[in-house]
Amino acid sequence: MPPVDIASARASAAEESIDLPLFDVSVESPELGKKLVKAAAEWGFLWIVASPPPDNKNNESYDFDEETVDRVFSVSREFFLDAAMEEKEPCRIKHNRGWVDMHVENLDPSQHKRGDFKQAFNLAEPLDGGHGDWVQPMPATFQRHDARLRDFHARCRRLSTRILRLLALGLEIEDPDWIARTHEQAPNTARFLFYPQLPPGTDYSQESDIRAGAHSDYGSITLLFQRPSQPGLELLTPDGTWASVPIFPPGYHSTALPPIVVNIGDLLSYWTNGFLKSTIHRVILTEPGDTEGAAQSGDVMKSGLGENRFSIAIFIQPSRATEIVPMPSPLVASRAAEFARETVGHGGGIQTETGKGSITAGDYLDGRLMATYGSVYQPVKASS
Ligand SMILES: O=C(O)CCC(=O)C(=O)O
């Protein structure tokens, strides 16, 4: 992707909006895999149908439903809006797990002096097929909803495996489980995100602040759950302009549970010689009816700014020991020469002095996390 210049980093809302390609992955086929790969190679972003459409006869093959996702978002709301500081404080982020306070993460330090206007909580998937202990301090709110959170992780694992198999089929890798297998022992991370409405008198500036700075994701794929009427996600198009991603595709069957946004991360892009695209994206503060210059308006400053936005991003990645050498795919092989001249990722990471060499997934991810969290991130030494 092109570098983000100062002009395009300004966080006033994009004028363009872009409908992503939409896929129903409830039934697997090589043809569907091809279509997914084409979208991932062109855009790096796509929509996946989340819940059964009304005419569906086979509900089991959809991984989510309205109520399940609502109930998980309600845990998130309870934590961010109701839990006291004493509950959050002992869970502050360590080893990429736990609570992230306002301004702690800066996804685009090249453009923003202070960190993102958001809070987050990174919840790693429990080991042993989801039945093991949580491997991080758990706030009381999350403990009260243990079963709900485990169930959500299990569903995300099913969907991510489904997508990784489809990508392998589309990439013409002989064994359709080749990619998914490298992910079996690596916990997914569910990141609960809360972008608060800003209080009256806030010093937020549309020119220099942002909800989530421009970045590409680091891992293999990301699943993003959003809420109706809480927009803000934008992606950088190949011509270097920002386009907003609507919450719902035109004519979508549900108005309560949006499709899941799936995007390709830098690691998967690197692993496919840049064939699959890792697209830069960001989250901006939107004001109902008015975005351009809203932060400078006195009226808005009196009543507060924007609306609360909740989202949940699931970061999928391979085991740390996985050697990231080009995947055994004819489509990947044909990109080798071109890839040698390209840069992957926004914000630094994997270019070494000798160019693009072999690297393990763990070393790669540590590099990207260090760049984002600075001294707050301590690399994990474990082997998965
Ligand atoms: O909250 C969102 O919609 C996107 C968040 C995101 O891109 C991230 O955390 O990597």
Ligand SMILES: [Fe+2]
């Ligand atoms: Fe992201």
